[in-house]
Amino acid sequence: MTIHIGAAPGDIAETVLMPGDPLRAKWAAETFLDDPKCVNEVRGMLGYTGTWQGHRVTIHGSGMGMPSLSIYANELIKDYRAKTLIRIGSCGAMQERVAVRDIILAMTSSTLSTPSRGIFRELNYAPCADFDLLHAAHAAARDTGAKVHVGGIYSSDVFYDERPDLNEQMMRHGILGVEMEAAELYTLAARYSVRALAVLTVSDHLITHEALPAEDRERSFGDMVEIALKAAFA
Ligand code: HPA
Numbered sequence: 001m002t003i004h005i006g007a008a009p010g011d012i013a014e015t016v017l018m019p020g021d022p023l024r025a026k027w028a029a030e031t032f033l034d035d036p037k038c039v040n041e042v043r044g045m046l047g048y049t050g051t052w053q054g055h056r057v058t059i060h061g062s063g064m065g066m067p068s069l070s071i072y073a074n075e076l077i078k079d080y081r082a083k084t085l086i087r088i089g090s091c092g093a094m095q096e097r098v099a100v101r102d103i104i105l106a107m108t109s110s111t112l113s114t115p116s117r118g119i120f121r122e123l124n125y126a127p128c129a130d131f132d133l134l135h136a137a138h139a140a141a142r143d144t145g146a147k148v149h150v151g152g153i154y155s156s157d158v159f160y161d162e163r164p165d166l167n168e169q170m171m172r173h174g175i176l177g178v179e180m181e182a183a184e185l186y187t188l189a190a191r192y193s194v195r196a197l198a199v200l201t202v203s204d205h206l207i208t209h210e211a212l213p214a215e216d217r218e219r220s221f222g223d224m225v226e227i228a229l230k231a232a233f234a
Pocket of ligand 1: 159
């Protein structure tokens with residue numbers, strides 16, 4: 001047990017999929033894993049461990065934003081020895097050519113700040129995805145038939161953003177989409193020499209203001225679970 005995870009030692013698999021929403025962790029575990037067992041429910045942050053094609057997998061919520069993800073990823077890596085962490089989540093598109101329903105694989109993520117900011121001080125550290133995971137996820141994502149984009153994203157500390165000028169500069173510099181967790185996940189993975197990737201579905205569009213209809217969200221989420229599982233065990 002850790003402060004935020006009630007799982008016994010050995011209850012967490014080396015491969016962990018991390019949706020933001022704990023109820024999505026439950027749905028994904030019950031839909032994709034054999035013999036899913038609930039291993040955490042501290043503060044309602046659900047985690048499940050089961051097997052996929054014979055491989056042990058944990059699906060554990062991260063909560064929203066980098067401070068929340070940082071708590072769970074730190075404990076999963078340092079206390080439970082997780083070795084591969086894949087965020088599965090949604091993002092807002094920041095380029096015309098990126099459409100709602102498309103998949104973005106985050107090669108790197110820009111930020112104003114992460115919970116790790118204090119370590120880096122004046123350094124603008126560039127967090128990056130694990131190449132093998134990214135490469136395998138790219139093939140798996142293409143198999144879904146979705147349009148797939150690979151590139152830089154923005155991990156924001158705020159959902160209700162008040163900096164249109166900053167978004168404009170990021171759009172000019174090719175940032176594909178905005179979410180709120182990947183930069184800290186990649187930074188922690190680098191610090192502890194584990195693998196990380198963020199697989200994102202575009203749920204809304206910052207330029208066209210289109211949004212993914214509710215009935216499409218479950219299917220998109222299921223596609224991301226499959227991509228993440230195939231990438232983890234490629
Ligand atoms: N902003 C931040 N995070 C997000 C968004 C957004 O527009 N869409 C999905 N996650």
